[in-house]
Amino acid sequence: MKSLLIVLFVAVSSFTTFGQDTGTMNATYEGYSNGIYSFTDDEGEIVEFNNVTNEVSSKYDLTSQKFVGRQFSITFTVDSELDEDDEEIQVSTIVDLLMPE
16 A cells, blocks of 8 residues: 555656756846846847746846846746637746856
C-alpha cells in the first residue's frame, strides 16, 4: 500500500508540472499596459508577460514608468492552461528580475 501511494504521488506530481517551461533572457523594459508587462529582447522582438511574483513586485514596481528603458535579466515560467472554452493558452510569469550593474 505504501509503495502504491508513492507511485501515485510521483505520477500526480509529474502531471501537475507538465506544461511548465522555465527560461531566462535579457531584455529592455518597455512598460505595463492592460495587465501585460512588455520587454524588448536583444533581437528586437517584443516579449510580453502576464504576471510577476510577489517577490519581483516588492523589488521593482513595474506598473510605474520608473524602469522603462532599463535592461533586465529575466527568469520566467510559461504554463499551459485551459481557458473557459477549453482552449490552451500560455501564461507567462516573471519569477526573478535583476538589473545588471
